[in-house]
Amino acid sequence: MSFISMPKNFRKNKADTDPKGFVPNSMIDTLFDYKTFLDSRDLNGSIALKAPEQQKNIAVIGGGASGLVAAYELSKIDNIHVTLFEAADRLGGRMDSVYVQDGDLNQKVFELGCMRFPPTSYTLYHYLNKFGLKATPNFPDPGKVPTKLLYENEVINWPAGQPTPDNEDFQRIGDDFGKIINFLLGDASAPDIENPSKLFDYWAIYQSDPTEQTKQKVVDAWQGILTQYVGVTYFDAVFELAQNRLLVSRPWTQEDMNKFGALGVGAGGFGPLYGVDFVEILRLFANGWEDNQELLLDGIGALTQAFEFALLDARTASGKPKVSIELNAKVKSLVKLAGDKYALSVSNNGGQVISSQFDSVVVATTTRAMEYMGLTIANDLDSCESEKSQDLISQNVKVAIRNLHLMNSSKLFVTTESKFWYPENNPQGNELPFNIQTDELMRGLYCLNYDEDVDGKPNTQGKGVVLISYVWGDDSSKLLALSPEERFQQFLPAIYAVNPEFAALLEKQTQKVSCIDWESTSNIYGAFKLNYPGQEQSNKDAFFQYQQENQGLFLAGDSISWAGGWLEGAMPTGINAACAAAKYVGAKVIDNSPLTDIAKNMYDYGIGSNTGFCTLKESGFLSASSIAEYQFGQGDFSIEATVRTLSPGTVVGNKSTAGGSGGYLLVIQPDGSIKFATDNGETYYQIESELSDVKDGNWHSVVAVRKDGELTLHLDGKLLESTQSGASNQSPLNVSNSLDVLIGSVQQNQEPFIHYTGDVSQVRLWRRALSEQEVASQYEQGTIIDKEGLVAHWPLAINTDDISENENNVSVNGDVTFESVS
Ligand SMILES: Cc1cc2nc3c(=O)[nH]c(=O)nc-3n(C[C@H](O)[C@H](O)[C@H](O)COP(=O)(O)OP(=O)(O)OC[C@H]3O[C@@H](n4cnc5c(N)ncnc54)[C@H](O)[C@@H]3O)c2cc1C
Structure with a gap:
């Protein structure tokens, strides 16, 4: 895939002294340097420091780029035998x-x-x-060689070496689009208007001085772009940006959008891509995939062949083959048997066979092929002598497999x-x-x-x-x-x-x-993944599946990557899956691998706060174990929750029965007031708000803040009138304890409204006081303004994950369900 040539002067960067401009050494969505990882793998001889102690068998399903990489990397590890199943009569897949x-x-x-x-x-x-x-x-x-355009039956010349075609409109559109991209990605030449992202500036600084602080700046800049555009189509984003007179020479018209859709800036029309999410297009520019395209004189088939020879050559110390390649072997379904082994049902030129058993499986196909393999349906293992039925992959990954969009x-x-x-x-x-x-x-x-x-x-x-x-x-x-x-x-x-x-x-x-x-095309069923708006969260679930699943089945392929339509999407996923499978069968993977050094919660790809929620019924509640970051002592802290109340009770509780340890409570009371109480185990200090419509059955944002000992309550971004409703001591009291943080309940028996019933989402704990302005902005914009001090963030949309740095997921207690909202 490739769309347009890079606008002139693109990616010149203040922070970069290289005259060619800033060139990233990783993808923006992972910030993981695969080149350095592969260099250290070369020094070590394989991705494993230590092989499994006993012989293990791993199946790789799919002989495309990602499957070949996974099989190749696994074949280098002692005590691992790989069987590569390929449905077609040749390897390579979309390397064709x-x-x-x-x-x-x-x-x-x-x-x-x-x-x-x-x-x-x-x-x-x-x-x-x-x-x-x-x-x-x-x-x-286009433009690198003598080029002609045909637009509405008019022929336009584009001489070789010229950045845009010989046509005023296409030149203007090309220049404008360049400025839009420069503005979004923070190029130094971007027009100096409010709030440019400065992504490239920060990224260049991070690459020359990689620290947690310099990295965070990059992450924040990309997060800003994600937050704004994950739910927006390419068409809507460009059209809106192209109305900004500080970015474009004149606001774009319907006709300009048509020209851009027909021919881009003269090379590759964007029209067929107008419906995909804008972030997918920005990735192309951020990652430098539109620069300096090269070709292989021997065809990319030469790479497939090189992999094939290397796999067939791989031998054990005693000379036995380490890899079997099965062509015309289409995996129809796979099941996990008692004893934790996988069996594959393979259609071998029409005949159906159950393959030998495997300790781990890598599925390296398009998401559509995964769907046809039955990965999204419940696994009925009874027929295969299994002990019990179990899902081989989690529900959110199944959702991703079903939904992620493939382009024709x-x-x-x-x-x-x-x-x-x-x-x-x-x-x-x-x-x-x-x-x-x-x-x-x-x-x-x-x-x-x-x-x-x-x-x-x-x-x-x-x-x-x-x-x-x-x-x-x-x-x-x-x-x-x-x-x-x-x-x-x-x-x-x-x-x-x-x-x-x-x-x-x-x-x-x-x-x-x-x-x-x-x-x-059989076994492929689509060209490449390009997300529709709102699918980025699913993309994240699918990409990080290799880090979170414990069933020994790992997904790979460009259709679960951050780079659909590029080998650079497919191949790293093959490495990720190989690392995960190697670890699963008992190998010790080398340090600084994708298993440890790609942070799952680096970015939030969700669209808005209520993309999903959890329902607490009867006495169901969630609990997060106590960690050092939650010990607020006498310091400032804030609690946020978005609630839709069925019956009032404690929304967030971290307090034991009187006489125990200190803690805090945030309670919605039956009269519609909200209580925020703090306690040091012996004495307490609390406030109660004016009556509010918090329990009217609609969604509301409730925020409690302690700043310099003063407690405040906020509803839907607005400060509530509150009065001190009881105190046996001066605030601030020491609220530290070793109790779980509960959502929807509290361990304090004296609290008259212990259990909360209703829907909850976006619960966050902060180790600082949110300002009144920040509470209002976060409510209005539906996003976090500044992550500083964020010690827990449980979106509770789909799952129990804490997407803050602490990754302290909550546990489910009693009757709790998760609901996703489309
Ligand atoms: C038109 C087009 C243009 C592209 N242009 C570029 C480009 O210019 N530059 C670039 O870098 N990338 C480009 N790409 C993207 C690149 O080709 C892909 O990212 C990459 O080849 C995908 O590899 P993969 O392993 O994810 O999947 P695939 O190549 O799809 O491999 C999956 C394999 O699994 C097999 N399989 C499926 N189901 C089963 C089953 N049940 N049992 C056994 N085997 C099965 C399939 O036969 C296939 O061989 C392009 C892709 C397309 C389609």
Whole structure:
């Protein structure tokens, strides 16, 4: 996948002295440096410091990029045997190079799947280097080579080397979009308007001085972008930003959006992507995937082959193969048997077999293939002699597998008798376009040269390869019913309109035609993941599945990654799953691995506060164990909860029966007042608010704050009138104790309203006093303004996770259910 070329002057950065600008060494969503990890793995010989003590068998399902990486890394560990199951008759998946022989010259390649590779794909380039494969910067991106645009039947020229096409509107749109992106990502050249994110500035500082503080600045900057855009479509975000006169030369019109949708800034129309979430598009720019695309002269199939040879070569000390590769072996379902072993049901060219047993399984396919494998339904293990039925993956990951959006995509390639677009190869000696971008059905055409340069000049001999059409989304659906020949005929008029000489030569010289629609390709069922708004939380659940599951089954693949549509999405997930599976079967994984050094709760991907909630019924409540960070002593602290009350009671309680230890209580009382009490075990100090509508059956935000001993209560962002309703001592009292923090209950028998019944979400504890202004802003904006001092954050949407740094998840007691809200 690749959309547009980078706007001019992009990623110049104040904090970076490199004239080429800031180049990230990790992905923004993980900030994990896979290159350094793989270098240390190379020094060690494998990802494990210590192999399992006994022989273990691991199944890898799917022989695409992520499955190959997982199998390769696992094959390097002693005492592990890997069986790689691949449904197709070849390995590679969406690394799908179709080869055409060309006499003594290099064979020609149709890259039906991935075809261009940005050097910030650190994992990919690690393996390319390992296997001695060289990428060349020859990819004919628009504007890098002679390019023509066809927009509303008008031909627009785009000379090679020029940043935007020869057209005032496209130049303006291109420049404006560059400014929007620069503004969002915090480039130093961004217009100096209120609140630029400064992401790149902070990221460059973090890369040269990696400390917790410098990292936090990066995280906060990206979080700001996430908070604003996870629920917004690409269309809505761009249109809104493009109304800001400080960012654009004039507010964009409907027609500007149409131009941008048809051709981007001249290269790759954004229209088919308008419905995806804006964050997915920003990732492309943040991670540098749109820069300096390269191609592999031998095709990406060479990498598949190198992996295959390495896997077949892997031997134990006594010379036995460490890897079995099963082609035409489609896994239909998998079950966990008594004794913690997995058995796979495999369709082997029509026949159904139950495979031998495995200690752990890596599923490295698209999410749709996972769904067809039955991973989202309840596992009925009875037929397989299991002890009890159990879910192999958690509900939120099942939701992710069902829902994450895969984009459609189609490509049509041909070989031509010659590379006729070079002047020396056509009768008139004309320089013809190497790249055509249109608003017609074909969209993008690329003339490709898969021969090595000779004396620094392109090798113009031999057959040419033309990618006549590369489309996404609806454009791909439009083509589904047409045969390759019909498509070719359908595309020709637009090509004739752009350049009749080019079109005539293409028509005359075309030899072999090859076409693919990824959404209707067996075992793949879609091109690549691009989230719809609101799916980022599911993406997080699916990506981090390798860290949280204890059943020994781990997911991989670009469709659960932070980079759908890129090998750099797929390959790191293969490494993550390999680390998790190795650990599960008893290996000790090397330090600083993705198991430990990617923080699950670094970012909050949720959309708003009430995306889900938990319901406390009868005497059901939640409890979090006591940790040092909750010992507020006589200091400032704050409690927040969002509630929808059925019957009043204690919302947050951390107090024992009188005479025990100190603590605090936040109680909704039957008359609609709210009580905030503090206690040092012997004496107490409490306030009660005026009557409020807190228990009217609607959602309300309740906040209690202690600052310099003064207690305040806030409802829906507003300070409530409160009076001291009892005190046997001066505030502040020492509230520290070793009791669990309870949500929906309290351990203090004297409290008349112990149990709260109703819905709760977004419970947070702060080791500081939130200011009145901050409480109001957090309520209005539905987000955290400043994470400083946040010691617990239980969104209680879907699960019991604490997404603060402390990761102190709550336990469920009694009748508690979780409800997700779409
Ligand atoms: C049109 C297109 C263009 C792209 N362009 C680029 C690009 O320019 N640059 C880039 O870096 N990336 C690009 N990508 C993305 C890249 O190709 C993918 O990220 C990567 O190949 C995905 O690898 P994977 O392991 O996640 O999945 P896959 O490649 O889908 O591998 C999954 C494998 O599992 C097998 N399988 C499925 N079900 C079963 C089953 N039940 N049993 C056994 N096996 C099964 C499948 O046959 C397949 O081989 C592009 C992708 C597409 C489709």
